[in-house]
Amino acid sequence: MIRFENVTKRYADGTTAVDDLSFEVAEGELVTLVGPSGCGKTTTMKMVNRLIEPTSGRIFLDGEDIAAVDPVKLRRRIGYVIQQVGLFPHKTVLENTATVPQLLGWQRRKGRDRAAELLDLVGLDPSVYGDRYPDQLSGGQRQRVGVARALAADPPVLLMDEPFGAVDPVVRERLQSEFLRLQSQVRKTVLLVTHDIEEAVRLGDRIAVYGAGRIEQFDTPASVLGAPATPYVADFVGADRGLKRLSVTPIEPGDLEQPPVVHLDDPLAKAAARLSADGARWAVVLDDADRLHGWIPVDAAAGAGEDRTAGTVRDHARRMEAWLPVGSSLKRAFSTMLQHDAGWIAVLDEDRFLGVLTPARLHEALRRSIDADAGGIARAEVELQTVADA
Numbered sequence: 001m002i003r004f005e006n007v008t009k010r011y012a013d014g015t016t017a018v019d020d021l022s023f024e025v026a027e028g029e030l031v032t033l034v035g036p037s038g039c040g041k042t043t044t045m046k047m048v049n050r051l052i053e054p055t056s057g058r059i060f061l062d063g064e065d066i067a068a069v070d071p072v073k074l075r076r077r078i079g080y081v082i083q084q085v086g087l088f089p090h091k092t093v094l095e096n097t098a099t100v101p102q103l104l105g106w107q108r109r110k111g112r113d114r115a116a117e118l119l120d121l122v123g124l125d126p127s128v129y130g131d132r133y134p135d136q137l138s139g140g141q142r143q144r145v146g147v148a149r150a151l152a153a154d155p156p157v158l159l160m161d162e163p164f165g166a167v168d169p170v171v172r173e174r175l176q177s178e179f180l181r182l183q184s185q186v187r188k189t190v191l192l193v194t195h196d197i198e199e200a201v202r203l204g205d206r207i208a209v210y211g212a213g214r215i216e217q218f219d220t221p222a223s224v225l226g227a228p229a230t231p232y233v234a235d236f237v238g239a240d241r242g243l244k245r246l247s248v249t250p251i252e253p254g255d256l257e258q259p260p261v262v263h264l265d266d267p268l269a270k271a272a273a274r275l276s277a278d279g280a281r282w283a284v285v286l287d288d289a290d291r292l293h294g295w296i297p298v299d300a301a302a303g304a305g306e307d308r309t310a311g312t313v314r315d316h317a318r319r320m321e322a323w324l325p326v327g328s329s330l331k332r333a334f335s336t337m338l339q340h341d342a343g344w345i346a347v348l349d350e351d352r353f354l355g356v357l358t359p360a361r362l363h364e365a366l367r368r369s370i371d372a373d374a375g376g377i378a379r380a381e382v383e384l385q386t387v388a389d390a
């Protein structure tokens with residue numbers, strides 16, 4: 001979809017920002033460009049929408065040499081998201097989002113409908129936020145409007161330059177997750193610039209790791225972390241790449257343990273029988289709609305024995321705060337365990353209880369991720385022990 005062929009950019013003062021670059025981004029693929037400041041990432045990106053012209057080499061978009069395409073027409077096919085967002089302060093959120101459809105001459109109604117649809121898609125209720133002005137939004141909300149605006153005219157290509165750089169780490173992680181969910185729906189061809197290797201690994205189908213003006217490695221996150229191509233890349237991804245892998249490995253249903261399950265209205269004696277049959281120390285407690293309520297320890301249930309008057313699970317159940325949606329990263333699972341000082345966390349699919357993740361299962365999931373890698377990555381290279389050390 002996007003192809004660079006021997007592209008070099010030399011600025012007037014003699015700086016070579018990009019040096020003989022060749023790579024290709026497939027349709028629907030999200031490629032992250034990562035590297036230290038000044039290595040040529042932004043220059044690379046701005047050559048795609050012709051904000052910067054290459055000194056030599058050619059860039060193709062969908063097979064067409066972009067040098068021959070009128071820059072204004074070219075930019076209509078390319079959404080552009082930047083860190084400073086650049087919303088018009090005197091226009092409402094809805095008007096800002098509808099900017100490009102309006103420039104394209106869409107009917108006002110159609111443009112606004114589309115803008116509302118996009119705001120919804122990025123998690124901003126248009127009936128709540130549509131009439132606000134940018135200064136009435138948080139940084140994270142402004143960033144979402146930036147993404148909605150870039151998508152409004154449904155361009156096949158999206159360029160994103162440090163799109164989540166201006167917000168704090170917690171909001172940043174949330175925006176990243178939201179963007180991944182969005183991308184799985186809209187499947188744009190995306191080039192995303194970041195200087196944060198963790199962001200690059202988390203978001204990219206493939207990562208281009210830049211040295212000065214050149215790509216040192218262009219590969220999947222697993223391969224970049226597991227088998228850095230050069231000492232430079234190894235140094236850049238850091239010694240804790242086993243830990244970074246945690247942030248790119250999602251919890252899957254197969255990773256979960258299935259402890260005994262009881263319901264709030266079950267007699268205590270029934271819960272005690274379930275626990276003793278399984279030899280378990282605790283059971284998960286669900287409400288009558290099968291939603292997670294909490295857990296019950298074996299000693300609370302054991303007193304009941306055969307005594308049918310001992311009450312119900314409800315009287316002894318404890319609430320469980322440590323839970324995560326399936327698909328969350330192992331890193332989030334690990335930090336949730338630490339935060340709640342919990343030996344296990346519940347994993348849900350929407351409201352449905354799927355099972356629990358324990359530290360042992362987390363470790364196994366990490367191994368699964370390593371085993372699933374493209375061949376040639378020696379397990380020993382990935383520092384599993386860092387999980388235990390952390």
Ligand SMILES: Nc1ncnc2c1ncn2[C@@H]1O[C@H](COP(=O)(O)OP(=O)(O)OP(=O)(O)O)[C@@H](O)[C@H]1O
Binds near residue numbers: 016017
């Ligand atoms: N207009 C310009 N004139 C001269 N040199 C420039 C110009 N724009 C960028 N450069 C230089 O080109 C090199 C690459 O810059 P570029 O902005 O592409 O880097 P980057 O990797 O995006 O950096 P950052 O992460 O800091 O944004 C740098 O050395 C920069 O100083």
